[in-house]
Amino acid sequence: MEEPKNLEVVMGLIMHSGNAKSFGMEAVQAAKEGNFKQSIQRLEEANEELVKAHHAQTGLLTQEASGEKFEVTLLMVHAQDHLMNAITFLDLVKELIDVYKKVNVPD
Known part of the structure; x- marks a missing residue:
């Protein structure tokens, strides 16, 4: 069974990664x-x-x-997946913002 301390850290990882992705989507919009x-x-x-x-x-x-040592759980893997997706997504967001700037701002 996962220790409560680690569970809190894992949930924080999921929450902050999700927040980053949400702010990224708002940035694109x-x-x-x-x-x-x-x-x-x-x-x-x-x-x-x-x-x-x-x-x-x-x-x-x-x-x-x-x-x-602690057990690697599916929840920990899920949290890491959230982080990696948020990082990749924010890289794409930066590129999209640059594209929108070029489209919307005349030379």
């Missing part, structure tokens, strides 16, 4: 509407959430590196 100031603001919020998710992940990695 704002760029699509030509509101680049709001788009950049949402992207910054997404990055802040991504940092929080990375901190949660680093905590788990540090525990393991220091010799603390």
